[in-house]
Amino acid sequence: MASLEEAIEGLKKFLSNKDDVAVAQIEKLITGLQETDLNEFDPVKRIIEGFQHFKINKFDKHPELYEKLAEGQWPKFLVFACSDSRVCPSHILDFQPGEAFMVRNIANMVPAFDKLKYSGVGAAIEYAVSVLEVQNILVIGHSRCGGIKRLMTHPEDNSAPFDFIDEWVKIGLPAKVKVQAEFGDLPLEDQCKHCEKESVKLSLCNLETYPYVQMGLANKKLRLMGGYYDFVHGKFELLEFEPCFRHLFST
């Protein structure tokens, strides 16, 4: 696809044309292109077009569904996914309205139970499990995650700290420690990939620290799953988390 400059240069070659009418038209085209700002982005236009498309192609075509959803939601899933613009589960797993209560944060992390520090995540878990009674919790990690990369590289790289990002991603410290112990000899990119997956496992373990999750697991009304979306190779992995007690000794 030609750039704007290439297009203008290509048109200029035709200016030697002897047809005055054609030359006039080409000059007009060149002027128009030169005034065009291809980087101009109208956010309002983008929003309205998106909403109109949804209304015409989805909402108006399925009135029974949307009428029912207006009364309530019965999602089967609570999903934790990264805020990354490339990994929305509504795209990669085609979740439709009503199917998935969805939390999105940096690096799709679930911290351990802490009412003071992490009330946002806790509120989502409490609402999804206790009120909506979801049956599945799915934590989805992904490739080339900026949050995981920050976790793996800071503060060792001596970069300036981020006030909020660093405080958040350090939830994943146990995963970082584990990865560095097992794969410390690998290049950073590979270590990050291992950490992206290890962090999902860590989040699943942290979910167990929430009382309503423990109860759901004990009553077999809840299952926990981990996913990993690799958008470099177009792959998806799914794991089921099965917490169990292994009896060690009794006296």
Place this chain on the structure above:
Amino acid sequence: MATLSPTSFTKNFNSSVDFPITSFQTFAIFGPKLKTEQTHFRLSTSFKGNRRVVDFENTTTVQTSLFTLTGVRTGSRLELKAMKESPGLTQKLDKNRLDRLTESENGCDLFQHLKHRFLRFKKHKFEENLGHFQNLAEGQAPKFMIIACADSRVCPSVILGFQPGEAFMVRNVANLVPPFEGGPSETNAALEFAVNSLKVENILVIGHSRCGGIRALMSMQDEVDSSSFIRSWVIVGKNASLNTKSAASHLGFDQQCKHCEKESVDHSLLNLLTYPWIEQKVAKGELSLHGGYYDFVDCTFEKWTLDYKGSNLGKNSRLPVKNRFYWC
């Protein structure tokens, strides 16, 4: 039932006492080596009485399968039923022919279900736009940061059609933005990344109708119920509920909640300005703050933009807005 005390991942694995041991079973790895099934699935839904029926209409002829997942609420438990139907073109399943499956079969079907969805995304979006996805794999440059509710009915990718790469998205209960002075949280970590690293040009906070989180906020008494996470979180929107109660006390509770849903969006926009690096960019015109409201009862969308005039914004002042639109 004994409650496990909060623990860390490291403690789980280093402890020598009787402690939950976790195991992971990898069910499937989906990638280019797997044979892609020759099926296309289109989702359509219908409601019959209490039951929500999700049908996958088959639109190809070769090796087709029709799956239906139904949810039936019995008491407080939602049971899943799934059935595999013989091949047929654009066949909608009659609910009377649904069979009940055991828990284990249901589990496997769920995984297959997710697998099919991913493969469908891979075939119809990823591979058909390979160049675009390869570019995205190198880096993202979204123009928007969206803050939306976690409610299953309001995903901005669906209602506003945001495609991969377009919108950095935070979703939490009641689409709240805590103020700067509240200290670190998941929402402001995402703000810091989106504004300072990705340098998004627009932040859009989207509220919605019949929000359970806002309803919980409006239902709260003065004291925070310390036993509830939900209340500990939604208290972030306290000023919005106070403003609502004083401005809309003559309205019924449902209407007050609707008022608060929009008031809370304005409140969140004001909270965004408490972050110095956000206010600086807004003042320079590098960043625009927008509010939105999605009403899924009538299918309407309202949108407004913060009209930033630094000298006019006090702590309790009304939000100055411009470019208010209403689409229906």
